[in-house]
Amino acid sequence: MxxxxxxxxxxxxxxxxxxVSANPIQVHVEADSRECASLAEVWQVEAVNSLSADxxxxxxxxxxxxxxxxxxxxxxxxxxxTLEPITSTIEQEIDQIFVPEGSKLARIVLDGAGEMVLDxxxxxxxxxxxxxxxxAGALIAEFAALDIDPYPKKEGATFTSHIESKPxxxxxxxSFAALKDWKKD
Numbered sequence: 001m002x003x004x005x006x007x008x009x010x011x012x013x014x015x016x017x018x019x020v021s022a023n024p025i026q027v028h029v030e031a032d033s034r035e036c037a038s039l040a041e042v043w044q045v046e047a048v049n050s051l052s053a054d055x056x057x058x059x060x061x062x063x064x065x066x067x068x069x070x071x072x073x074x075x076x077x078x079x080x081x082t083l084e085p086i087t088s089t090i091e092q093e094i095d096q097i098f099v100p101e102g103s104k105l106a107r108i109v110l111d112g113a114g115e116m117v118l119d120x121x122x123x124x125x126x127x128x129x130x131x132x133x134x135x136a137g138a139l140i141a142e143f144a145a146l147d148i149d150p151y152p153k154k155e156g157a158t159f160t161s162h163i164e165s166k167p168x169x170x171x172x173x174x175s176f177a178a179l180k181d182w183k184k185d
Contacts, residue, residue, distance in 0.1 A: 010038040013137035015057055017129070020065055024058035029140060031073075040075070043145055046085055047076040053140045055094070064099040064126060067136055071144050081157040090147045097126040098134050 013029045029052060031039065036048040055069035073090035103126075 009135070009138065010042050011035045011051070011137040011141045012135055013140070015065065015067075015134045015136050017065055017132050017134060020057055020059050022059045024056045027055045027057060027136075029053045029055065029137065035137075039141060039144075042141075043075070043148060045075050045077045045148065049074040049076065049087070051090070051140070051144055053094070053136075055136060055140075057136070060097050060099075063103065064097055065129075065134055066095075066097050067134075067139060068095045070094070071140050071147075073144055075148065077149070077152040079154040079157055080151045082154055084154055086152045086154055088149060088152060090144045092143045092147045094139065094143050096124065096139055098129045099126040101128040101130050103128070 011031050013027075031048070031051040036051060039051065040046065040048040051071070051073035053069050053071045055067055057065065057067050060066035071090065071092040071094060074087060075090060076085050076087050078084070079086050
């Protein structure tokens with residue numbers, strides 16, 4: 001989907017970097033009905049009933065921003081077995097650091113051989129931002145999408161009419177049967 005300059009993003013909450021101090025501020029962000037409908041289309045779910053986040057926004061080091069908080073929501077998806085609607089909840093924790101583009105704090109650490117050093121259990125690398133704003137709404141939507149089950153299944157739903165055929169049941173010889181008589185001379 002291409003966006004033109006006047007179209008609003010699916011979910012947006014802009015944070016002015018210059019207005020953030022070292023003292024954390026608490027913010028509650030909630031998607032309205034238009035934003036929920038747009039997110040449902042992007043996430044390819046039947047509906048987004050609600051999406052909200054309670055965030056703590058503070059200055060990080062000299063010119064970075066740290067956004068921490070909790071995202072919660074409710075979505076409706078189609079069961080992969082019965083196609084009936086299933087309501088599920090979204091619960092995700094956010095802890096993301098943003099630094100200005102080109103900041104030394106965003107550099108990737110390399111070892112002596114020039115290999116990137118990443119700790120899978122360590123904190124994520126800071127995300128660079130351009131300009132004087134960070135879209136916390138896009139961050140909320142990104143973390144919420146991580147909690148969507150790609151194959152939702154209704155409790156107790158099973159594939160009852162699905163029968164797998166066995167090769168000997170279909171009457172056709174095995175593809176390897178023709179090779180059984182081949183021998184090396």
